[in-house]
Ligand code: HEC
Ligand code: HEC
Ligand code: HEC
Ligand code: HEC
């Protein structure tokens with residue numbers, strides 16, 4: 001009889017411990033979804049590009065005291081953000097935002113199917129001409145032309161450097177230490 005009597009309360013203690021753990025995990029999960037709701041920006045397809053609060057909520061994406069940008073276009077931003085007295089916006093906001101502020105909508109890039117896939121380089125050319133075309137735009141901009149190199153000529157996929165919703169990267173930096181600022 002002894003072992004059985006001891007076992008019962010032990011099971012009960014285990015059960016209590018399980019309840020406490022479940023309640024604790026529940027709390028942790030609830031508070032982390034709460035944190036997500038307040039800090040993860042939404043991709044509202046109908047918000048204006050300058051209306052940071054619409055998508056970011058109260059999360060601070062602007063320095064304190066910055067002018068209200070709700071109705072601004074990219075041109076308005078550049079009046080101050082000239083890369084001289086005030087920082088360039090390249091790399092300070094994602095490339096998708098730079099498009100949005102210039103009137104390029106989600107559907108202009110992703111189409112109307114409701115699917116959001118990465119774009120092929122040819123799909124970028126729908127608006128950006130061609131490899132030779134973009135190479136011309138950046139001729140003489142910096143130490144080297146990222147759009148025209150002895151290795152790849154003007155034939156390099158855009159996504160190797162430009163990301164639309166994440167930080168872009170410098171593909172050449174694997175081997176060269178040129179400080180390219182990639183929008
Ligand atoms: C009236 C001038 C002015 C206008 C217009 C303006 N900004 Fe700014 N912005 C500033 C100043 C000044 C700073 C802080 C100093 C700096 O970053 O060089 C700043 C900082 C920022 C920062 C933080 C940059 C960092 O280094 O962290 C972002 C992001 C930003 N602005 C976005 C925008 C966007 C987007 C627009 C247009 C929708 C815009 N600003 C329009 C003056 C302006
Ligand atoms: C300039 C073209 C362009 C615009 C404008 C654009 N996207 Fe994208 N989107 C891309 C590309 C390219 C990718 C592949 C990932 C990347 O480059 O960041 C992508 C990926 C995505 C993805 C899937 C991957 C992920 O990061 O979750 C979603 C969802 C998405 N876009 C939604 C949107 C919405 C919503 C808008 C409008 C607010 C928008 N996109 C505007 C080009 C664009
Ligand atoms: C629906 C048209 C459209 C599509 C598709 C598109 N763009 Fe753009 N893009 C624009 C417009 C408009 C501008 C602003 C004017 C300009 O620079 O030509 C721009 C500007 C840019 C800039 C310059 C940003 C800056 O800092 O000035 C880059 C880089 C860029 N696009 C890359 C891409 C890449 C990479 C793709 C493919 C993933 C792409 N774009 C797809 C319309 C488009
Ligand atoms: C090796 C990296 C790299 C690749 C690949 C790349 N870009 Fe760029 N791109 C850059 C850099 C760096 C800049 C900024 C150059 C500057 O003005 O200093 C830039 C700037 C641009 C601009 C703005 C030009 C302007 O008028 O200032 C456009 C538009 C653009 N890229 C489109 C594209 C498209 C479209 C593709 C694909 C065919 C592409 N890029 C592939 C690195 C790259």
Ligand code: HEC
Pocket residue numbers: 041042043044045047048049050051052053054055056061062069092093094096097164165166
């Ligand atoms: C349409 C919704 C939308 C609007 C409007 C918007 N954002 Fe965003 N923002 C996002 C999303 C979603 C992301 C996550 C990356 C992405 O999808 O581009 C993001 C990412 C960012 C990032 C990079 C975040 C990081 O942690 O590196 C910065 C900075 C930023 N936004 C600043 C701004 C500023 C400044 C404005 C107003 C001028 C603004 N955003 C307007 C939706 C938006």
Ligand code: HEC
Pocket residue numbers: 144145146147148149150151152156171172173174175176
């Ligand atoms: C996998 C490594 C690698 C990558 C990635 C790479 N390069 Fe190079 N690159 C080299 C090597 C190696 C040389 C030869 C260096 C020499 O002869 O001094 C070279 C030479 C060059 C030269 C000749 C002038 C010089 O400085 O020697 C240019 C211009 C150049 N690369 C541009 C680029 C550009 C632009 C990119 C990005 C689009 C790029 N490279 C990416 C390895 C690379």
